[in-house]
Amino acid sequence: MALQHCDFLLTGIRELHTMDAGSVGVIAAADLESLPVIRDAAVAVLDGKVSALGPEPELRSQWQGKEVVDCGGGLLVPGLVDAHTHPAFAAERAEEFDWRAQGLSYLEIAERGGGILSSVRAVRQASEVELTAKVISHFQRMQAHGTVACEAKSGYGLSLEDELKSLRAIRAASTATGMEVFPTFLGAHMVPEEYANQKDQYVELLCQEVLPAVWEQGLARAADVFIEEHAFSLLRAERYLNSARDLGFALRVHSDQFVNVGGTELAVSLGAECVDHLETLSDAGLDALVTSGKTCAGLLPAVPHYLRQDADAPAQKLLKAGVPWFVATDFNPGSCYTASLPEAAHFARIRLKMTALEALAGMTLHAAQSLGAGDRLGRIAPGYEARFTVLDLPDLCHFGYGFGENPARIWCA
Numbered sequence: 001m002a003l004q005h006c007d008f009l010l011t012g013i014r015e016l017h018t019m020d021a022g023s024v025g026v027i028a029a030a031d032l033e034s035l036p037v038i039r040d041a042a043v044a045v046l047d048g049k050v051s052a053l054g055p056e057p058e059l060r061s062q063w064q065g066k067e068v069v070d071c072g073g074g075l076l077v078p079g080l081v082d083a084h085t086h087p088a089f090a091a092e093r094a095e096e097f098d099w100r101a102q103g104l105s106y107l108e109i110a111e112r113g114g115g116i117l118s119s120v121r122a123v124r125q126a127s128e129v130e131l132t133a134k135v136i137s138h139f140q141r142m143q144a145h146g147t148v149a150c151e152a153k154s155g156y157g158l159s160l161e162d163e164l165k166s167l168r169a170i171r172a173a174s175t176a177t178g179m180e181v182f183p184t185f186l187g188a189h190m191v192p193e194e195y196a197n198q199k200d201q202y203v204e205l206l207c208q209e210v211l212p213a214v215w216e217q218g219l220a221r222a223a224d225v226f227i228e229e230h231a232f233s234l235l236r237a238e239r240y241l242n243s244a245r246d247l248g249f250a251l252r253v254h255s256d257q258f259v260n261v262g263g264t265e266l267a268v269s270l271g272a273e274c275v276d277h278l279e280t281l282s283d284a285g286l287d288a289l290v291t292s293g294k295t296c297a298g299l300l301p302a303v304p305h306y307l308r309q310d311a312d313a314p315a316q317k318l319l320k321a322g323v324p325w326f327v328a329t330d331f332n333p334g335s336c337y338t339a340s341l342p343e344a345a346h347f348a349r350i351r352l353k354m355t356a357l358e359a360l361a362g363m364t365l366h367a368a369q370s371l372g373a374g375d376r377l378g379r380i381a382p383g384y385e386a387r388f389t390v391l392d393l394p395d396l397c398h399f400g401y402g403f404g405e406n407p408a409r410i411w412c413a
């Protein structure tokens with residue numbers, strides 16, 4: 001048989017974890033073991049897409065690559081997708097780390113002038129060029145830890161001008177780094193200081209001016225809100241989410257992190273793509289997610305660690321009940337300062353008691369699906385984009401086993 005030609009032939013793959021769930025968008029935890037794994041594998045890549053995959057001797061007998069890429073005996077997995085990040089910040093908040101060590105809570109830190117509103121002051125002071133440079137450096141750190149695509153939220157501008165600036169910075173940083181970005185507008189992250197006593201007026205500003213401007217300029221595909229006692233009430237969140245949905249935004253929601261006010265039930269009833277955090281998820285919230293079958297549970301296991309919280313999201317309950325999940329970093333300067341998905345996998349395994357495969361599915365197959373890109377990202381299969389993460393590990397069991405080390409590098413056609 002004549003050899004077929006491809007641009008790249010990737011070889012030297014000890015284990016190829018395809019995460020290829022076939023015709024299914026997401027896969028139940030109990031079925032993860034059925035996903036195809038190929039040992040001593042190779043992948044043929046043509047025009048930026050996967051053409052074929054299989055055992056290396058077989059592929060070598062069928063395909064000739066213009067370039068042969070040796071993966072060095074590592075594991076090849078789909079390029080990691082971080083489905084929850086806040087990269088549009090202009091300054092770190094390391095001093096708060098000491099305050100937390102002194103015993104101040106998240107809310108006490110906010111009252112002392114730290115917290116999200118201190119990030120807002122920094123973003124407002126930064127020029128668009130300065131902010132873009134920061135986001136570029138954040139994306140580069142994520143890429144250095146194996147992330148090829150991310151959801152990226154605004155939310156430290158909290159004015160029309162500064163939110164648009166943040167979303168433009170995210171877009172420019174995506175172009176500069178090659179990081180694929182799924183931008184999310186998070187104008188409802190917190191009520192800014194100038195609206196402290198006029199919360200309803202701020203929500204109206206978002207609904208009547210900011211959301212329409214963001215949508216018109218094509219700067220975000222989704223809108224997000226922080227539903228929490230000290231952020232946005234259920235009623236205000238509902239007003240905001242309805243406006244966003246009417247414009248055409250997909251919905252992603254922060255809920256049930258500190259105090260449960262019923263945000264999960266609201267998000268599910270509005271058809272949100274995901275509800276993220278869930279450390280205080282109620283039985284009613286769990287039931288809503290199970291009944292929906294579509295809204296994804298966004299699990300951010302490094303956050304309770306970072307905040308010294310005891311409570312974790314009830315991941316095992318969610319997985320057993322068949323709720324789709326993703327695992328993300330929540331990369332941000334206050335409550336989770338890590339750009340590393342392998343590190344998030346460690347916390348998923350320690351705190352959420354996940355298997356390596358459950359963590360990996362949450363950063364590939366399911367993360368891509370939650371962002372509406374499950375037909376081209378998140379698995380290694382013919383026709384899928386050739387963007388991969390190489391893990392320098394002896395086997396998948398080692399994923400998240402070590403911490404403080406970086407086993408990941410990306411390879412993109």
Ligand SMILES: [Zn+2]
Binds near residue numbers: 084086254330
């Ligand atoms: Zn977040």
